[in-house]
Amino acid sequence: MHTIHYDHVSKAFRYGLRSTTVLHELTLGIEPGEIFGFLGPNGAGKSTAIKLLLDFIRPAGGRMSVDGAVVGKDPFRHLIGYLPETPCFYENLTALETLWFAGRASGMPPGRVRERGAEVLARVDLEDVGRRPVRTYSKGMKQRLGLAMALIHDPEIFILDEPMSGLDPMGRRLVADIIRGLGADRKTIFFSSHILGDVETLCDRIGILNRGRLLFCGSVREIMDRGTNLEEVFIDLIERDERGRCG
Amino acid sequence: MRLRGLAAGVVLFAVLAAAQVSSHLAVQDARRDLMWRTSSRGVHLPPALLRIVAGEFKGLVSDYLLLEVGSFLGFTQDISSEDWDNVVLSLEQCLSLDPYFQQTYIFVQGHIAWEAKRPQDALRLLDVSRRHRPWDWRPGYFMGFDAYFFLKDYAKAAEYFFDAAKIEGAPVLLAVLGGRFAAKSGRVEAAVALLQSMLEEVPPEDVLRVREIRMRMEALQGVAALERALCDYIAVFREKPNSLDDLITSGFLSAIPSDPYGEGYTYDPETGEIGF
Amino acid sequence: MDKIWLLARITFKDGIRHKALYGIAFLGFLLFAANILVTGMFSWELGKVAVDVGLSVVSLSGLLIIFFLSINTVSNDLESRTIYMILARPVSRAQYVVGKYLGLALVILASSAILGACAAGSVKFATFRAPGYIPIDFSWGTFSLALCFLTISLLVLAAVAFFWVSVTTHPFTAVLLSLFSYFIGQNVEAVKTMMLATGVLGENPLVLRAVDYGAWLFPNLAAFDLKTTAAYGLPIDAAYLVWLAVYGISYIGLVLFLTVLVFRRRELG
Numbered sequence: 087m088h089t090i091h092y093d094h095v096s097k098a099f100r101y102g103l104r105s106t107t108v109l110h111e112l113t114l115g116i117e118p119g120e121i122f123g124f125l126g127p128n129g130a131g132k133s134t135a136i137k138l139l140l141d142f143i144r145p146a147g148g149r150m151s152v153d154g155a156v157v158g159k160d161p162f163r164h165l166i167g168y169l170p171e172t173p174c175f176y177e178n179l180t181a182l183e184t185l186w187f188a189g190r191a192s193g194m195p196p197g198r199v200r201e202r203g204a205e206v207l208a209r210v211d212l213e214d215v216g217r218r219p220v221r222t223y224s225k226g227m228k229q230r231l232g233l234a235m236a237l238i239h240d241p242e243i244f245i246l247d248e249p250m251s252g253l254d255p256m257g258r259r260l261v262a263d264i265i266r267g268l269g270a271d272r273k274t275i276f277f278s279s280h281i282l283g284d285v286e287t288l289c290d291r292i293g294i295l296n297r298g299r300l301l302f303c304g305s306v307r308e309i310m311d312r313g314t315n316l317e318e319v320f321i322d323l324i325e326r327d328e329r330g331r332c333g
Numbered sequence: 334m335r336l337r338g339l340a341a342g343v344v345l346f347a348v349l350a351a352a353q354v355s356s357h358l359a360v361q362d363a364r365r366d367l368m369w370r371t372s373s374r375g376v377h378l379p380p381a382l383l384r385i386v387a388g389e390f391k392g393l394v395s396d397y398l399l400l401e402v403g404s405f406l407g408f409t410q411d412i413s414s415e416d417w418d419n420v421v422l423s424l425e426q427c428l429s430l431d432p433y434f435q436q437t438y439i440f441v442q443g444h445i446a447w448e449a450k451r452p453q454d455a456l457r458l459l460d461v462s463r464r465h466r467p468w469d470w471r472p473g474y475f476m477g478f479d480a481y482f483f484l485k486d487y488a489k490a491a492e493y494f495f496d497a498a499k500i501e502g503a504p505v506l507l508a509v510l511g512g513r514f515a516a517k518s519g520r521v522e523a524a525v526a527l528l529q530s531m532l533e534e535v536p537p538e539d540v541l542r543v544r545e546i547r548m549r550m551e552a553l554q555g556v557a558a559l560e561r562a563l564c565d566y567i568a569v570f571r572e573k574p575n576s577l578d579d580l581i582t583s584g585f586l587s588a589i590p591s592d593p594y595g596e597g598y599t600y601d602p603e604t605g606e607i608g609f
Numbered sequence: 610m611d612k613i614w615l616l617a618r619i620t621f622k623d624g625i626r627h628k629a630l631y632g633i634a635f636l637g638f639l640l641f642a643a644n645i646l647v648t649g650m651f652s653w654e655l656g657k658v659a660v661d662v663g664l665s666v667v668s669l670s671g672l673l674i675i676f677f678l679s680i681n682t683v684s685n686d687l688e689s690r691t692i693y694m695i696l697a698r699p700v701s702r703a704q705y706v707v708g709k710y711l712g713l714a715l716v717i718l719a720s721s722a723i724l725g726a727c728a729a730g731s732v733k734f735a736t737f738r739a740p741g742y743i744p745i746d747f748s749w750g751t752f753s754l755a756l757c758f759l760t761i762s763l764l765v766l767a768a769v770a771f772f773w774v775s776v777t778t779h780p781f782t783a784v785l786l787s788l789f790s791y792f793i794g795q796n797v798e799a800v801k802t803m804m805l806a807t808g809v810l811g812e813n814p815l816v817l818r819a820v821d822y823g824a825w826l827f828p829n830l831a832a833f834d835l836k837t838t839a840a841y842g843l844p845i846d847a848a849y850l851v852w853l854a855v856y857g858i859s860y861i862g863l864v865l866f867l868t869v870l871v872f873r874r875r876e877l878g
Contacts, residue, residue: 099878134878140697142877161699168697174689176619178626184694187619191612191698219626235694346866352859357825359852360832364798382647404802 087154088115089243089274090122090139095148097134097298108134109298111148116276116291121269123285124278126295127324132278133171135295136247140168153243164192167241171248173232177221181212181231184220185238192239199238206234211260225252233261244268246277250284262288286316294320296327380429387430395431398423399440406444417449421458428461435469438462442475447542452483473497474507478531481514481524482549491515506530521557525550548593552609555590559598559607562586573605612700613708620682620712625719629678633670637724640666641731657840659735663728664755664836670724671717671763672791676784679713680770684780692877703869710771710865714764721760728756748842754850755839761857762833766791768864769828775872794830797823828860 092114098107108131116122126132137143139150141157155162175184182203189199207213210230220228229252236244249265250258258281265288268275279285285292286306294302301323302309306316313319387394402423406412412420424445427437438459446455456476463472477493480486495511497503506526513523528550535542559577562585566574570583577600580586592598592609599608624630644662686692686709695705729752770787777783801820832853838845 137878140693142693142696144876163697163699166697168693170690170693170697172690173694174691175694176623176691178623179619183619183622187615188694188698190615191695191700193699232694235697342866346863349859349862349866352855353863356852356856356859357829360829360849360856361824363846363849363852364832401799404799408802 087118088151089118089153090114090116090245090276091151092135092139093148093150095135095138095150096146097131097138097143098146107298109138109145112295112298112300113148114293114300114303116274118274119269119272120290121265121275121288122277123289123292124276124295125280125282125285125292125320126278128280129297130295131298132295133247136245136276136278139245164239165241166243166245167236167239169229169232169236169244169246169249171251173228173235175220175228175231178219180217180219181207181223181234182216184231185234188235189238194239202238202240206237209237209264210234226254226257229253230257230260233264237264242273244273244275244277246275248279249277250279250281258284282316282320294323296324297331299327301327380426383426384430391430395427395434395437398427398430399434399437402427403440406448412449417445417451420449421445421451421454424458428458432461432465435462435466435471438466438472438475442479443539446475446479446483447545450483452479455479468500470497470500470503470507473500474503477507477510477514478527481527487514487520504530521553521560525553525557528553551593555592555598556607556609558586558590559600563605563607567605573602575602576600577607610704612704613711616695616700616705616708617711617715620709621715621719624678624682624712624716627678627682630674630716630720633673633677633720634723636673637666637670637727640669641727644728644731645735659732660728660752660755660840661836663732664752664759664839667721667724667728667756668759668763670720671760672766674717674720675763675767675770676787678716679767680774680780680783680787682713683709683771683774684783687774687877688780690877696877702872706771706775706865706869706872710768710868713767713771717763717767718760721756721763725753725756751835751842751845752839754845755835758833758835758850758853758857761854762828762830765828765830765833765857765860765864766794768861768868769794772864772868772871775868775875790827791830793823793827796831797827798829798831828857833857 092112094111094113095109096107096111097109098105100106112131112135124132124135134143138145139152139157140163144158150157152162153165155165179187185203185206186199189202190196194202204213204216207216210233212227212230212234215223215227220231223231229249233246233249236246246265249261253261262284265275265277269288269290289306291303291305292309293300309316309319313322383394384391402420405416406420409416424437424441427434431437441455441458441462445451445458456479459472459476459479462469463476466472473493474497477490477497480493481490491511491514494507494514498507498511510523510527513519528546532543532546532550535546537543559580562580563574565585566580566583574580574583577589577598581589589598594609596609600606601608641663644659644666647658647662686695692705696702700708729749732752766787769790770783773786773790774780774783777786797820801824835845837843
């Protein structure tokens with residue numbers, strides 16, 4: 087059974103009178119314990135796919151499931167840790183207060199939340215600023231706090247939307263290490279990115295999305311067989327797809 | 334599972350809706366009486382402050398105040414003296430915000446002069462309109478009427494009529510009134526003419542006002558008749574009679590006209606003045 | 610429920626630390642000082658004026674909080690996707706709506722309490738110098754009741770504002786609709802009576818019907834205004850107050866119910 091499963095999921099957005107299809111019958115399955123990278127150019131629909139999974143938006147067709155629970159019908163959010171694309175918080179709260187909320191909302195007992203809160207802050211290198219209000223944080227710090235919120239309740243499944251965005255090389259290294267660590271713990275990680283270098287080294291399998299359609303879904307090795315490096319293959323695939331549309 | 338949630342939702346909605354409907358009706362009911370007990374009290378700000386608070390919306394606030402006062406008076410049965418105090422204050426505020434509005438002074442005349450029987454307040458309020466509407470003879474006309482009818486102050490009335498008569502388009506009557514009221518003779522006929530013209534202004538549905546004006550006219554006509562008889566008597570006997578009955582005994586009058594107010598006409602043998 | 614309370618707490622904490630609140634508090638204190646000045650302009654019934662101004666300041670601050678803080682907070686949640694932080698947890702949309710509202714309500718309650726105390730203080734001070742000018746029947750009990758119901762009216766408006774934010778896409782539209790609701794709420798009773806008393810528009814059955822429906826749909830905010838009663842210490846019927854409270858609370862409940870229904874279907878993309 088797939089841990090995360092997309093079954094012919096479609097989504098369209100309306101702009102004024104016109105309707106644009108953003109996802110065409112996306113079918114995708116992520117195995118338990120694997121690190122899956124979701125790639126695609128900007129506007130390909132990666133964020134949309136992830137938001138659909140979180141039930142923030144509703145699909146026009148198809149259905150999704152997380153660990154057997156049907157999205158939109160069964161409760162599943164206690165199973166996952168989510169990091170949005172640009173995490174935003176209540177600016178006047180401190181990191182510790184925000185993590186307190188996150189932990190308690192996920193059902194952790196108060197003592198445990200305090201423990202884990204400090205632990206997880208240290209892991210994302212924010213322990214010094216834990217008591218400062220979030221409005222004083224830089225973009226990178228906010229990104230790391232978002233990751234901390236995903237980590238605090240120690241879920242089995244992680245859904246991360248562009249986890250490396252806004253981070254400097256040290257930050258990216260930190261996140262990569264955390265993801266690797268989670269992978270070693272046999273957690274399922276589904277993340278989207280357009281920074282190919284990270285994806286190459288971290289993922290077991292990858293999926294490539296362009297204009298709402300899945301162009302490729304397979305192991306990193308498979309894709310490397312097609313060319314010298316991931317970037318080349320990626321660009322090639324996208325270009326061919328574009329030409330196929332217009333030509 | 335979901336059905337239970339749905340059922341709970343429906344129950345919650347039903348409870349809330351029932352509470353809302355019943356409380357809405359109860360509150361509405363209670364407010365029907367409550368409302369009018371307190372509603373005559375307006376915002377008692379000094380006019381200067383009210384002007385500041387109203388800012389650029391002075392006209393609007395003035396209109397609103399007028400409507401509010403109007404609906405209060407339209408709805409309330411027993412209007413206490415205190416209520417009238419508040420109404421007068423509201424009208425003052427009204428005028429301080431917009432002294433040019435015609436509706437306001439017509440309202441003042443109808444309600445403050447007649448209904449509330451507060452001619453002094455009415456005069457004060459009408460004066461504001463008069464000063465700000467130099468093209469309009471009506472405020473002065475009303476003021477003259479009030480001074481005469483309610484305060485029996487001929488001199489003041491004459492003054493108001495005179496001023497109003499100067500305005501372009503004013504009816505000739507005003508000049509006549511000004512003259513006659515200032516003098517001693519000819520007042521009664523002038524007053525009757527004034528009342529006649531006022532009768533034309535008053536809407537016929539306002540039965541009370543019409544009745545009062547007619548009564549006064551009748552009384553004045555009675556005075557006029559008595560004065561004519563008196564003049565004839567003096568012309569013949571070269572002295573004033575001792576009482577009104579003398580006019581009958583000497584044959585100048587067939588009967589003393591009945592006073593519509595039921596108190597009879599008064600006669601002062603020294604000055605020769607007939608009143609009621 | 611726990612999660613609702615959790616959400617209410619962080620909303621309250623975040624709200625109470627908002628810089629705008631300091632501005633509003635400062636305005637409040639300034640106006641109380643002005644209260645003392647203003648009462649000096651009157652030669653009689655200073656107490657009544659002081660109460661009027663005092664309670665009006667509390668009301669005004671509450672309105673400012675609703676229009677500048679509450680609406681902004683919720684629409685910010687939606688626009689900058691802060692709401693993801695909350696809904697990514699096992700928190701339902703219904704819990705979000707109720708918890709969030711509760712938090713905002715707590716901010717309004719805190720503001721009413723603090724400024725209400727200041728209002729009482731300014732009344733005491735303003736009339737301290739002229740104790741003979743307090744209306745005979747004035748009582749602190751009635752004053753507190755007026756403060757309570759003023760706060761309930763603010764909470765009703767806050768719920769309506771929340772509803773509008775959930776329904777619209779731009780915070781500006783939500784502010785406009787909330788202002789609109791406020792004016793209608795304050796005047797629907799007066800308009801209805803004016804129409805009936807003065808006969809203006811009273812002939813047209815359609816307009817009358819529209820005003821009638823308006824009276825049911827929009828909250829009768831004027832009913833919660835007990836300032837005059839407080840100023841003069843007029844007698845109030847206890848039963849009336851109970852009905853009034855039920856009216857307010859059930860209205861809030863219904864509006865939140867509706868908001869949850871709307872919110873459940875809202876796309877948060």
